[in-house]
Amino acid sequence: MALNDPYECPACTNLFAQWGHNTLAFxxxxxxxxxxxxxxxxxxxxxxxxxxxxxxxxxxxxxxxKSLPVLSVVAFFVGMIFAVQTGIELARFGxxxxxxxxxxxxxxxxxxxxxxxxxxxxxxxxxxxAQLGTMKVSEExxxxxxxxxxxxxxxxxxxxxxxxxxxxxxxxYTDVLSIFGGGVIATVQLGVEPAAYLDNAxxxxxxxxxxTGLFKALVFGFVINMVACHQGLTTKGGAVxxxxxxxxxxxxxxxVILITGFILTKFFYG
Amino acid sequence: MSENSRKxxxxxxxxxxxxxxxxxxxxxxxxxxxxQNKFFEKSWTLKAEFPDVGGLKExxxxxxxxxxxxxxxxxxxxxxxxxxxxxxxxxxPVTLYEGYKLQVETASMLGGMRLxxxxxDHSGPKIPEDQLMNLKGEPTPDxxxxxxxxxxxxxxxxxxxxxxxxxxxxxxYEDGLYAEAEGLVKSLxxxxxxxxxxxxxxxxxSDRLATGKGTLGRLLSEDEGLFTELTNTVANVxxxxxxxxxxxxxxxxxxGTLGRLLSSDDQVYKDLSATVESLRSFSESLNNDEGTVARxxxxxxxxxxxxxxxxxxxxxxxxxxxxxxxxxxxxIFFGAF
Numbered sequence: 001m002a003l004n005d006p007y008e009c010p011a012c013t014n015l016f017a018q019w020g021h022n023t024l025a026f027x028x029x030x031x032x033x034x035x036x037x038x039x040x041x042x043x044x045x046x047x048x049x050x051x052x053x054x055x056x057x058x059x060x061x062x063x064x065x066k067s068l069p070v071l072s073v074v075a076f077f078v079g080m081i082f083a084v085q086t087g088i089e090l091a092r093f094g095x096x097x098x099x100x101x102x103x104x105x106x107x108x109x110x111x112x113x114x115x116x117x118x119x120x121x122x123x124x125x126x127x128x129x130a131q132l133g134t135m136k137v138s139e140e141x142x143x144x145x146x147x148x149x150x151x152x153x154x155x156x157x158x159x160x161x162x163x164x165x166x167x168x169x170x171x172x173y174t175d176v177l178s179i180f181g182g183g184v185i186a187t188v189q190l191g192v193e194p195a196a197y198l199d200n201a202x203x204x205x206x207x208x209x210x211x212t213g214l215f216k217a218l219v220f221g222f223v224i225n226m227v228a229c230h231q232g233l234t235t236k237g238g239a240v241x242x243x244x245x246x247x248x249x250x251x252x253x254x255x256v257i258l259i260t261g262f263i264l265t266k267f268f269y270g
Numbered sequence: 271m272s273e274n275s276r277k278x279x280x281x282x283x284x285x286x287x288x289x290x291x292x293x294x295x296x297x298x299x300x301x302x303x304x305x306q307n308k309f310f311e312k313s314w315t316l317k318a319e320f321p322d323v324g325g326l327k328e329x330x331x332x333x334x335x336x337x338x339x340x341x342x343x344x345x346x347x348x349x350x351x352x353x354x355x356x357x358x359x360x361x362x363p364v365t366l367y368e369g370y371k372l373q374v375e376t377a378s379m380l381g382g383m384r385l386x387x388x389x390x391d392h393s394g395p396k397i398p399e400d401q402l403m404n405l406k407g408e409p410t411p412d413x414x415x416x417x418x419x420x421x422x423x424x425x426x427x428x429x430x431x432x433x434x435x436x437x438x439x440x441x442x443y444e445d446g447l448y449a450e451a452e453g454l455v456k457s458l459x460x461x462x463x464x465x466x467x468x469x470x471x472x473x474x475x476s477d478r479l480a481t482g483k484g485t486l487g488r489l490l491s492e493d494e495g496l497f498t499e500l501t502n503t504v505a506n507v508x509x510x511x512x513x514x515x516x517x518x519x520x521x522x523x524x525x526g527t528l529g530r531l532l533s534s535d536d537q538v539y540k541d542l543s544a545t546v547e548s549l550r551s552f553s554e555s556l557n558n559d560e561g562t563v564a565r566x567x568x569x570x571x572x573x574x575x576x577x578x579x580x581x582x583x584x585x586x587x588x589x590x591x592x593x594x595x596x597x598x599x600x601x602i603f604f605g606a607f
Binding site: 054057058060061064065068165169172173176202205206207210214 | 279286296297301304305
């Protein structure tokens with residue numbers, strides 16, 4: 001399925017007419033991306049077919065397992081940083097024992113999925129954009145279509161499945177490591193007993209916080225794949241175009257994750 | 271598909287599967303731990319009806335004597351709209367007595383609620399087990415209302431103070447109290463100065479005591495001389511008192527002059543009266559110039575004669591003294607021959 005070319009503004013001098021055309025072009029891009037991903041979503045039952053299964057497994061491996069090293073370091077240090085910052089302020093009031101609750105709730109609700117999303121955008125999203133962009137400019141996508149292989153089913157759907165499945169698991173992994181990192185700081189620097197840290201964490205954290213965060217991660221996975229695949233499949237202009245697609249993938253994904261995160265937080269806790 | 275490629279695919283699938291399975295187990299564990307439900311431990315359930323629960327939520331802690339013993343399991347508005355039905359799951363059985371209290375309280379200054387169980391008076395009758403499913407909770411104190419009352423009281427107090435009423439108001443707005451306070455402080459200062467002198471004296475006394483000066487100091491010092499003297503004195507006094515006791519005994523028996531004087535027998539008194547009478551007649555004789563003694567006392571003729579006689583005697587002695595060396599020399603001179 002070849003995506004239509006982006007809507008091009010006619011060479012009009014009227015400023016308002018240009019704005020209108022640009023708005024139309026923006027809506028077209030958004031619509032294309034949503035439709036592209038929706039098609040991939042409806043094709044997910046096909047992932048259990050023998051040929052697709054291998055590809056999906058590879059994408060799961062690439063998205064999930066390959067991201068673990070960088071995610072581990074980032075998660076551990078973010079947990080420690082957060083514990084230090086909140087712990088110092090709480091210690092002024094003699095409330096450093098509450099650092100466990102603060103770290104856990106914030107990581108589960110917001111920072112866990114958000115941080116995981118950003119790291120996956122930077123590592124996997126950019127990779128998808130660059131990979132599909134290169135395939136587009138080198139006309140591999142066209143070749144697939146000529147061979148009657150649907151690029152959405154073969155390229156987009158496995159990545160969508162991988163991102164939507166792996167994002168919640170990676171977020172959970174980030175949560176656990178961050179809370180552990182926070183616990184290390186609480187114990188070593190703030191003098192809070194590990195048991196007190198955990199008790200306090202469990203006192204304030206609820207299952208709703210955990211599952212809200214995991215749901216956010218699921219949505220972020222969908223969003224990242226939507227932006228990355230769309231940007232990749234609409235790449236134009238050779239190597240420069242690939243670079244632009246990669247950059248656009250990262251920037252747009254960041255923004256969409258921020259906005260989506262706010263909306264979901266407002267929806268669940270507003 | 272080559273064998274290597276197939277092996278690689280299988281490895282990928284295994285790693286992905288292992289990771290996802292591990293994460294699923296972690297998710298399950300965290301879910302169970304955070305739900306704070308103890309699936310494999312016995313629990314006890316209590317049910318109570320509250321007029322209102324003041325924002326208490328399911329999952330909040332239940333405390334007994336300051337110890338967390340369970341969680342609020344279910345909160346439902348009662349069907350008859352008379353209150354709120356609350357079910358709590360406890361880790362241990364609780365025995366309630368007459369006068370028990372179930373109260374929803376604020377957990378901390380930062381917020382949050384908790385349910386506190388007061389078992390009641392242990393000397394009172396127990397609440398039967400069948401009634402543990404139909405307990406009555408206390409109405410939740412409205413913190414806002416309490417705060418408003420407090421603020422109202424504070425406002426009244428500050429208005430009284432600002433109008434100069436009451437002790438604090440008078441302290442702030444009346445100069446008389448200030449003057450009295452100033453006088454009091456002054457007299458306190460003087461008293462303090464006196465106390466300083468007293469303490470200085472006390473210090474001097476204690477120094478003297480410490481150095482063993484003065485009677486008390488010597489008494490308190492390690493030198494036992496004074497103590498020994500005192501002991502001897504006491505012994506002497508004891509001995510004297512023994513003697514006195516003997517004298518008194520003799521007096522009581524009527525022995526000796528004093529005894530006879532004080533005894534019931536008035537013979538001595540009579541003798542004494544007779545003596546006094548004789549003395550009186552003697553003195554009267556003297557006054558009347560009767561007899562030699564009276565005239566010696568009243569007539570100075572004899573005195574003049576005696577005086578002349580003494581003068582003559584003195585002259586005779588003087589003559590003898592003047593002639594004495596000559597007599598002595600003559601005696602020696604003629605004695606040699």
